Amino acid sequence: MIGAVKKLLVIPHIKVHNANALSSPFTIGFPAMTAWLGAVHALQRQLNKQHIGVAFNAVGVISHDIDLQTYKGESDYVHSIVGTGNPLDKTGARSAFIEEARCHLDVSLVIEFDNITVDERARLIEQVTQLLHGKMKMASGDIKSFKTPICMNVTHDDEGELKKLQRLLMPGYALIERRDLMIAAMSEGQDALQALIDFTSVHYSCETDDTDKVKWFRHSKQVNGASAGWIVPIATGFYGISELAAAKNQRDPDTPHRFAESLVTLGEFKMPHRIHYVEDMLWRYHSQGDYYLCQQSKFATPEPCDSGNEFE
Known part of the structure; x- marks a missing residue:
């Protein structure tokens, strides 16, 4: 889906406090892609309520910094989650509370938009700024600050506009889907989870002179x-494991309910100056059968991924 001209809304350097770092049932780190596309979709809905008919079609996420809230002591084997100080119950004891991993982030979002004329862009930027300064969240975290949003056009064959965008996003790392590595490993008969571990593990050896x-x-x-690059496991969506039906006490009575498992695949953090087309960094919603995915356009159909636990 590489078009002639892409209309982009860039929100630089969003500082997010206490974002959800538990991106899937068995991975911890950068928030899931569903969190970022969900936040941008929520932003679009708020803008539409204010009679701004913008459509956000795709999202690119660039990480500038991440501070994962974990601790590892001198003699510890594993990292521990840095928990929050929750209120005591009426007996003075700690209340039952499942601690979740948190992280502080500095990210930029590149949002492809449509249905907005050039004259309406100033109002779009004004309303986006107001909403982000309000009660909106990103990946369950609080938005502390961000730089002024920018609207720009990037033409497919105009290197000057692309370089302007790249300079705006540097230094940073765009998250790129690398499901192709999983597909290649699994086509050779390797187990999905083992393939994911092989690509993300680091081994050490030593020699004595x-x-x-x-x-x-x-x-x-x-x-x-x-080297395969900076490869990380990422959560990119869900796979339905039950039929669509009504459930007792479901949150939305008008929408059918189903149980699903998280889908986890591989991603790569790539510096923007190594990206040749804007489309290469953009993520879009895609659903097919039992798959509900955030994916990049180079992957037209879902391929086997590893899965996690249930959700509502």
């Missing part, structure tokens, strides 16, 4: 003889 000096080496998964 004649003077008994130890030298350590770091190894990661290679693709075609070269």
Whole structure:
């Protein structure tokens, strides 16, 4: 879906406090793509209520900084979640509360929009600024600050406009889908979870020279003889595991309910100056059968992914 001209709303350097870092049942780190597309969809709904007929079609997420709220002591084997100080119950004891992993973020959003004329862009930016300064959240976190949103056009064959956007997003890392790595590994008969672990694990080896000096080496998964890049597991959607039906006490009585599992695949953090087309960083909603996905346009149909637990 590479068009001639892309109309983009760029919201630079959004500082998010206490975002949800539990992106899937078995991964912790950068929030799930469903959180970012969901936040932008919520922003569109608020704008539509104010009679601004904008349509947000796709979202690119660029990470500038992440501060994961975990702690590892000197002799600890694993990291521990830094919990919040929740109020005591009436007996003075700690209330039953499941702690969730949190992180502080500095991200920029690149949003492809439509249905807005050039004359309406100033009002769009004004209303987006007001809404983000209000009660809106991003990935369950509070928005502390952000730089002034910018509207711009990027033409497919205009390198000047693309470079202007890249400079605006640097230094940072755009999150790119790398489901192709999972597909290739699974086509060779490898288990999905094992393939994900192989691409994200780091191994160390050492050698000792004649003077008994130890030298350590770091190894990661290679693709075609070269490093695969900064590969991370990412949650990109859900897979339905039950039929559509009504459920007792469901939150939305007008929408059919079904149980689903999280879909987890691989992603790559890539610096914007290495991206040749804007479309390469944009994520879109896609549904087909039992799949409900956030994916990039280079993947036209769902492929096997690993799955997690239930949700409503």
